[in-house]
Amino acid sequence: xxxxxxxxxxxxxxxxxxxxxxxxxxxxxxxxxxxxxxxxxxxxxxxxxxxxxxxxxxxxxxxxxxxxxxxxxxxxxxxxxxxxxxxxxxxxxxx
Numbered sequence: 001x002x003x004x005x006x007x008x009x010x011x012x013x014x015x016x017x018x019x020x021x022x023x024x025x026x027x028x029x030x031x032x033x034x035x036x037x038x039x040x041x042x043x044x045x046x047x048x049x050x051x052x053x054x055x056x057x058x059x060x061x062x063x064x065x066x067x068x069x070x071x072x073x074x075x076x077x078x079x080x081x082x083x084x085x086x087x088x089x090x091x092x093x094x095x
Contacts, residue, residue: 005038012045 005027009020024038042050 004036007039008041008042009046012042012048014049017042017046017049
């Protein structure tokens with residue numbers, strides 16, 4: 001009897017990748033040698049866990065998939081502080 005398994009990982013979180021490998025290992029252990037096909041699909045940020053550590057492509061992949069630190073957001077002012085102040089005095093005519 002054949003059993004098939006597909007495990008998908010796409011986050012750059014090493015603990016999730018290790019958990020996926022552990023799940024595959026547990027699955028294979030439960031089959032007691034029965035033939036099966038296992039596919040590990042690692043894309044997005046998880047692809048870096050399958051790359052070799054000694055080449056330029058891996059360095060580029062790590063730069064691409066490593067999340068950048070959060071950027072400070074602009075401070076939003078309450079709507080009441082955005083109103084224009086009315087200026088007193090005479091109005092000037094441009095004509």
